Amino acid sequence: MRLFTAVTLGTTIEERTVAELQRLRAVAPHVRFVKSEGVHLTLVFLGEVEEARLPSIREALEPVGPRHAPFVLSVGDGGSFGSPSRPRVLWADVRGATDALKALQADVSTALEPLGFKPEHREYTAHLTLARSKDPRGDPALARCVKALEGADFGEGRVDRLVLFESKGGHYHSRLDVPLTRVG
Template structure:
C-alpha cells in the first residue's frame, strides 16, 4: 500500500479550489492539475507499506489525535516552487491557524518515527498543491498562474481530524481517520 497522512479541507473550500483550477488550466494547458479528490494537505508521506503494518500505524497515530484540538485554516493566494523561469509546482497559500497544523504534522512525524518513517523536509511548509509541470525543466505558465492567484480567497476549513490515506491508481482511500479531541 502506498500511504500518506493528510488533512482535508471540506467540500466548500474544495469546490472553490476546483473552480479556480478550471480557470487556471486555460493559462497552463500543459500542466498536470490535481484532481478534486486529491485536494488535501499532506502531513507525512509514508510510501510503500505492507498491509500488515496497519495495526502498528493505528497504535502510533491514534494518540496524536488526543493531543490536538480542532482548528481553522483558510486558503488563498499562491505561488510556485522552482525557479521563476521554470516553475515545477503551483500551490495555493494556507493561512489561519498554521501553527496548529505544523504542530499536528510534527507530532504525526514524531509518532511514526519509531516505525521507520521520516519527514522528507526539515521544516513543514503548509501549501495546497494545485498543479505540477509535466516536463522536468518546469512550465513557465505556472508562474503566470501564481500571479493570477494574488488576492484570491477560497474560504475557511474546519480541521477536526487527520486521515491515513492509501493512494491507489489516482484514488485516495481512507484507511484510518483520527479525530482531534484535545
C-alpha cells in the first residue's frame, strides 16, 4: 500500500481550493490538478509499505499527537517550483502557525526514521500543491496560474490531527488519525 502522513485543513480551505482549481482549469487545461477531495499538506511520504508494517507505524505515530497542540493555518496566493517560464509544480502559500507545522513534521519524521523512512527533503517547506505539469520540462500555463493566484485567499483552517493516509486508486483513505491534544 502507498502511504503518507499529512494534516488536513478544514472545510473552508477545501471549498475555496475546489473553487480555485475550477477557475485555474481554464487557464491551464493540460496540467494535472490535484484531487479536490482531501485537500492536505503532506508531512512525510512513506511510499509503498507492506500491510504487516502498519502496527509499527501506528506505534511510532500515536505518541506524536499528545506532544502538539492544535494550530491554525491560512492559505493564499501562489507560486511554482521549476523554471519561472516553464514551472513543473503550482502551489498555494501556507501561512499562520507554520512553526507549529514544521515542528509537527519534524516530530513525525523523527518518529518514522527508525522504521527506515527517510524524509524527502532536508528542510520542510509548507505549501499546498495544486497542480503538476504533465511535461517533465514544465508548462508555461502554470506560470499564468501563478499570476492568476495573486491575491487569492483560501481562508484559514484549524489543524487538530495528524493523519496516515493510504493512496489507493487515486483516492485517499485514512488509516490512522492521531489527535493533537497538548494544551497550550
